[in-house]
Amino acid sequence: MSDQDTKIPLPLAGPRPDQEEIEEALEFSSLLQEFGRLLSGEYDRRMPMSRGQSAVVALLMENDGRTQTELADDMVMHKVSVGAHVDELVQQGLVERRPHPTDRRSKQVWLTPYFHSVKFLGQGVFTMIHARAIEGVSKKDYDHAVKVLTAMRDNLKKLKDETGG
Template structure:
């Protein structure tokens, strides 16, 4: 029987005064992401995972359930549930795969395309509020820093995957 690897993190106060600590960074990033998602979800009327599926299909329409599951790192059965919910709302439809009659491809419907501007307007309004009072130069610096962090962590992820064979 194999055991999952568990890393023990030193106990820290929930709100550390050290602004450069990893805990503070993760808390700020996580709290902002959670809040942005909650506000958007409330305004759109969709759940977080329904929104993720719609966004993925906006980028590459016609994916199979398996492709969506891989792209979003969600279990295939869960994707099926979210797709069924979106289908019931008239936002997506399943069509037979062009070369594999057993598979279905998920496509956005004309209803979703006709109303996607509403979601885009929600994003724009939330973004506008989020960056209110931040100088353009500071905003662009922040984006550059976040991109650098993403690139750094992506390199680390690749190294980890190579070591574990994932």
């Protein structure tokens, strides 16, 4: 086997970036990762649900009645792992499985009336954490930051579509 055969193929992305561009990109990426860790860590400490359970609930709040396969696809997780989260939520009385109306092999996952009666507790925790995170930030700066992050997210979605990801 030659050296050529053992090299890992790297995607071609254009000219070599200079050191300042690299450091800027790393600082931005690190900041977003740390922000996400701090936000989710604080939420995790205050809530009786795991992050996976919270993700299932959040998706069902957007569109209740999804199948486990749909949840797994949206969470980019294996169906069995999502099933474990759903099982735990069923045991807590927060979701229930119901037969799919057109596919008898499949079941849909629905939020329960009990969940709807207590969801304000989790929403209160989340809004409190959000309020602390934006403490000292002006409304104008906050709105601008959201606008910029939304544009960046949209750019990354386009990139994903362009590269078939």
